[in-house]
Amino acid sequence: MKSVYKIGNTLALAGLVFLLFIFLFDNKLVIPAWVQVFGRMHPLVLHFPIVLLLLSMVCYWLPLERSTAIGWPFIRLIAALTALITAIMGMLLSIEQADKGDVLTWHKWSGISMAIIAWAMYQFHDLLNKDFRYGKIAAGFGCIILVLTGHWGADLTHGDNYLFAPITHTPAKTIDINKAELYADIIQPIFTEKCANCHLNHNQKGGLSLNDSLSIFKGGKNGKALVPGDVLKSLVIERIHLPLSDKKHMPLSDKPQLTNEEIQLLELWIKSGAAFNKKLLSLPEKDSLRILAINYIQPLINKQTNEVYDFSAASSSKIKDLNNNYRIVKPLGANSPALSVSFFGKLIYSTETLKELNSVKEQILHLNLSKMPVTDEQVNWIAGLPNLRKLNLNYSDITDKSMAQISGMKNLETLSLAGTKITKQGIETVLLNKHLKEVFVWDSKMSATEMALLQQKNPQLIIEQGFQGADTTVVALNAPIIKTPSAFFTGSKQIILTHVIKGVEIRYTINGKTADSNSVVYTGPFTISNTCSIKVRANKKGWDSSSTVSAVYTKAGFPIVNVEYLTPPDSKYAAGASKLLNDLDLADPRDFSTNWVGFQKNDAIIVFDLGETKPVSEVKVNSLYFLRSFVFPPVFLTVWGSNDNKNWKELKTIVPEQPQKLILRREGDLLSLKFNTTQVRYLKLQGKPVKKIPSWHPGKGQPGWFFLNEVIVY
């Protein structure tokens, strides 16, 4: 063991001498490449002495027997040796660095001291062991140096303030766009974020510091970092654009890289002359740098919407207590002390409900009392809200009297008075308030000319007049509503007409003629007892006449007691076949799946039984017209009459007009077959669907449909 210590002693001493030698002559030394490799192992090896030194120093506080403590020198020896080796490596590494920042200098000095202390603690361990008090003093001092050395070392490898960054809070930065500086607010933050680890404050790797304009222009050991106006000659840009694999690429490949946006900003800034004291908004409006830069800092500008107020927030429990279903009190935003108050529900609103807000008077910024019966007395209270900016009194009961108080409100910017009894006088009073920016006076007691004049006098203010054309604008009236829809009826029928707009004059005809200004005026429901078609239209002063609407009421004839299909309707459209044709229910043309009987493959041949012999002179067939769904008028319709349901006599055949082009019409047509009065009990109807749809139709060549819904016999 003794020989071990002997060798150790020698090595330690030699190491110490060598260390001091390079420390003294580091500027004059030229390091061969293989030694550089040795030097670069510094960050690896340094962990050994740290652990060993700590261990050997802590032992003075451990409850050790003095005799056992004798065994510690070996640890101290190894600690001292590794400390010396690490320090030597560190020195070699530091020689490589052409430019030495402050941190490096501190690290160097403390590292050397640490090595010497380690050596000394080994060399004089006997002395220290004799009295642990000496030991503790030496160890305590050693620990401090160790921590400092380690900290500065870490700063070198990880960057300034690496350790404390997570707990040192920098408040979220906001930028006022009008004051934004091109360099300080846009370029510098890029440098700080992406380059500061190596090129800011104490760190000046490659001799480059980005601290201020002077050092930036000076550049580093490889040349000028930037040449104003010349992007190609600026080393900053060159390094950024080198491939990531290139050793000279900046920022180092394991560090956060610049975004494309940042690179563009940097390039444009250099191109534009790399000005350090230029306002962002001083650039021309269409300048790419300006546009890009504004875009870049937009998030910071936006966050500024949380305005700073000189009052503090009310407690959230207080705010909560003030809320109910008819009064909403809410902060403008999370963490904002300002409150917005809205009232809903006229019946609950009172002076009391206003005064309950006394405890948050200071915080109220927006107050919405729209449609509340606000009285002039209550305005006293409102005028006492020191920070109110926005007041909505639309359709409240206030009058000119309260305007004087409102004109004294120091912070009021927006005032809504639409639908109130305010007159010109009141507005003129309130305009004495020079803080106002917008006043809404639509639908008040002011005339349009008064408003226009006032606006002229106060061009700095927005006096919103709103829509003033009620008297001059002529708008088309919509059609009246025939409450009684087209129908079949027996006996008589009451017809009701109406219109959505009050004060409208409705005129109508029941003879099929167009309704005009000479037609009958509708005064109330009227009754008809015969088949008729009514046409209705509406007029009102200041409006264009409406379009005409019409309806047809068809009086039922002889009742049909039985319907018998001699040919089956198509199974898809036979759902209600047994009663659809004689139920006197006018089917909706939009719903042909259940309300209409349809034929396609075969003719419709149907027998109607009137129960007894009747003098018949006309048959009406309600047939669907809806070309888009292949529903055509029948090719022909024939009626036969019979008294015994066996011997038939043809009474009439009609050939309805076939369409010549695709018409978008979807209606039921009452096809009429008139003939000389004949006494019959049975009637047979035959209708032929179109065999081949014509070529102009998308379904050309396919068979068409014949749909019918009701048959009326007179």
Add this chain to the structure above:
Amino acid sequence: MEKELLEHGLNMNRRKFMSRMSIGLGSAALGSLLIPDLFGGSASPEEAIMRGLPHFAPKAKRVIYLFQNGAPSQLETFDYKPLLCKMMGENLPESIHGTQRLTGMSAFQKSFPLMGSYYNFNQHGKSGAWVSDLFPHMSKIVDDICIIKTMNTEAINHDPALTFFQSGAQQGNRPSMGSWVSYGLGTENNNLPAFTVLLSRGKGNGQGVYSKLWTNGFLDSVHQGVQFSSGENPILYLQDPDGIDRGTRRKMLDQIASLNQLELESYGDPEIASKIQQYEMAYRMQTAVPEIMDTSKESESIIKLYGADCLVPGTYAANCLLARKLSENGVRFVQLYHQGWDQHGNLPTEMKGQAMDVDQPSAALITDLKQRGLLDETLVIWGGEFGRSNYCQGKFSIDKYGRDHHPRCFSIWMAGGGVKPGMVYGETDDFGYNVVKDPVHVHDFQATVLNLMGLDHEKLVYKFQGRRYRLTDLYGKVVNGIIA
């Protein structure tokens, strides 16, 4: 109520407890790492959402979304392309068409003849925005709106595109935008739902809208869109049945609530708590809704502004008027759908009809909100689910042409609520086929709408079945260029 809900959420249920046990104590420590603020004091974003507050001071408090269902053509509305008229009938150049997939309706056409607009365009307002002659009323308000010409989407068919716009995903069942807003901000007026839906139908070729478009998805069912229909009962089953007066109803609700409360205490299912809330809100809605639906007190000036149809329930005009009234009364998100914009053929005629339906009421809504001082806090959106092709679909005909679906660029407009007025955003190429500058993807649009409402689309998150969901999925960038 909210506090109890929170407590329930924090209480571990049996299954969670067992799974915790199996992982052991280490997971508790890990848990505190995953929820960084667990032991800290600052409010987590989740908590802010629970309080129903915007993440930052919002520009808009409410949204009215005038959805033009079926996809109106950008080439006959706001995207003026004279080149298409010049090159009328020439084939769409391959270089412009690129690799765009087409629907089965026109993919097999032998040629793709370019088709210019049947309607003329003119510049309007101080902004000089181009608007087609189909929209004389909207032309008058161009200085109040921001036209975005570079909207683009991924879907090429109606249902997926519509669902994508509304929920951020092409398949259904994710929460709708209105539900997200309701979830993020809560209701403004406790007597009305935060999210309502109004439907209308034009005469043009229509496409269906389904209730999945206003679903709450995995969010609490209080956030579901409530449909107002045009009949006598605008909200189905809201009215008390004959023979039941409000006192009886009150008693009944109290009893149901106490039963539900027992159930909630033993199972802790938050859906039971929503049910109690919904019963209560429905009770209050019984008085609030008829008041809003009553249009008999509207002045002649308002009727003339919106057009006479605004008094005919179920029309687009009536829905616009109703939307204003709902919004004015604190409904956060009013969603309108107007069907009938799917012009595969006969476009000039059909679009004219559609434009007649929506032109005046849409413009009136802006004017009306403005004159009440509400426009700056109400965001109005007008637009469809995608655009239409610059080539003619089907038979080439100058007055009966059709246009197929086109997802690469289309126009919408936004107004009020913190959007820059009198602005045209983005540029498309001369063919009206591709975006040249400032594209706005559907996710960007959604991010922007949420931003205007004071919500950070990256923080408005809901965890469901082990995955965190956002309206914008993993995408979306706020379009700062249109924010005032």
